[in-house]
Amino acid sequence: MVFDYLDAGSDDEITLRRQKDAFTQLECHYKVLSGIKPPLDMSTKIFGQDVKLPFFGCPTAGNRMFHHEGEEAAAKAAQHHGTLYGLSSLATTGIAEIAELHDGPKVFQLYVWKDRELVKEVIAKAKEGGFNALALTVDFTWYGNRERDIRNDFSIPPKYNLKQTLNALARPAWTYDFLSHEPYSYACINSEVPADSLAAFVNSQIAPEFDWRDAEWLLGEWNGPSAVKGVVRPDDAKKAIEIGFSSIWVSNHGARQLDTSPATIDVLPSIREAVGPDVEIIMDGGIQRGTDIAKALALGADSVGIGKAYLWGLAAGGTEGVIKAYDILKVELDRAMGLLGTPTVENLKKEGPSLIKRRGSSIRDYPDRYALERGYGGGIV
Numbered sequence: 538m539v540f541d542y543l544d545a546g547s548d549d550e551i552t553l554r555r556q557k558d559a560f561t562q563l564e565c566h567y568k569v570l571s572g573i574k575p576p577l578d579m580s581t582k583i584f585g586q587d588v589k590l591p592f593f594g595c596p597t598a599g600n601r602m603f604h605h606e607g608e609e610a611a612a613k614a615a616q617h618h619g620t621l622y623g624l625s626s627l628a629t630t631g632i633a634e635i636a637e638l639h640d641g642p643k644v645f646q647l648y649v650w651k652d653r654e655l656v657k658e659v660i661a662k663a664k665e666g667g668f669n670a671l672a673l674t675v676d677f678t679w680y681g682n683r684e685r686d687i688r689n690d691f692s693i694p695p696k697y698n699l700k701q702t703l704n705a706l707a708r709p710a711w712t713y714d715f716l717s718h719e720p721y722s723y724a725c726i727n728s729e730v731p732a733d734s735l736a737a738f739v740n741s742q743i744a745p746e747f748d749w750r751d752a753e754w755l756l757g758e759w760n761g762p763s764a765v766k767g768v769v770r771p772d773d774a775k776k777a778i779e780i781g782f783s784s785i786w787v788s789n790h791g792a793r794q795l796d797t798s799p800a801t802i803d804v805l806p807s808i809r810e811a812v813g814p815d816v817e818i819i820m821d822g823g824i825q826r827g828t829d830i831a832k833a834l835a836l837g838a839d840s841v842g843i844g845k846a847y848l849w850g851l852a853a854g855g856t857e858g859v860i861k862a863y864d865i866l867k868v869e870l871d872r873a874m875g876l877l878g879t880p881t882v883e884n885l886k887k888e889g890p891s892l893i894k895r896r897g898s899s900i901r902d903y904p905d906r907y908a909l910e911r912g913y914g915g916g917i918v
């Protein structure tokens with residue numbers, strides 16, 4: 538059940554597959570004899586703050602569902618690697634606790650709530666906790682149809698029916714971790730309300746009618762570095778900059794909302810072209826390798842968010858698991874930059890369009906004649 542919650546996309550999961558496949562269509566046209574040597578410089582800025590890595594863990598809800606350390610583990614790993622930490626407003630660890638664990642740059646993610654007093658309260662907590670940037674998630678005005686969750690009768694906390702009991706017995710390590718620690722709540726909103734009771738509250742608070750005027754009001758309340766998260770269109774990116782957002786976050790919510798929405802790496806270049814070279818762009822979606830991070834940086838992103846990559850590490854090993862996930866991606870990115878012939882992140886961004894190019898389609902790209910039906914975009918005919 539928890540595996541499927543983390544692994545799944547929406548509806549037929551076409552976007553989930555395409556998002557991963559899109560990176561395979563991008564070829565690395567590397568330079569040779571570039572005269573570079575280690576160590577390479579992976580430092581950059583995110584939200585105007587210095588970081589040692591150009592990637593970071595995206596804000597994700599309910600981390601204690603995967604391991605009792607939850608967001609604390611993710612914050613410690615980000616601190617260990619000297620990069621940005623992102624906290625979800627549906628986190629299971631409070632803002633004050635995170636502030637004690639991570640003294641570097643932090644971004645607080647906010648949904649489109651109806652209750653403006655709630656918004657003001659959460660923003661005040663984030664400011665007090667040392668969060669220097671705000672990300673407004675705008676692709677969550679409706680809840681995506683995540684059919685694996687429906688089939689599994691997913692709930693927080695789990696229901697104790699026969700199917701879920703059998704699943705729990707088949708995963709004794711997770712079950713022991715879950716049962717041997719205190720029940721978790723969504724601590725950034727109301728730590729006194731258990732997660733299962735709060736779910737109905739969250740559904741009642743999402744505002745489908747939230748529009749650009751509401752976003753402009755929010756920016757006035759925050760008055761600091763800000764990103765609109767969930768953009769896949771150049772015109773929306775330009776509108777966001779016009780009303781006062783300082784950064785664009787290209788994202789489709791991990792392919793968990795509108796199925797058949799575009800892969801973020803596919804729309805990234807057009808959004809970069811629309812907003813120009815000086816606007817900060819963050820991108821997430823489909824990142825599985827350090828080479829994927831390099832491709833995103835080359836095609837217009839200033840930094841890259843990872844989600845499932847670090848959550849798998851969290852589920853497997855808590856803090857050490859998240860640190861290991863970062864280690865793997867860091868080594869892979871270092872290798873990719875070295876082989877491409879780019880000694881710094883800035884050089885990779887500058888040279889990127891000549892290094893990363895889309896290949897033409899081929900019948901060999903598709904595993905069988907039924908690939909089209911499964912959403913691969915082609916097939917043997």
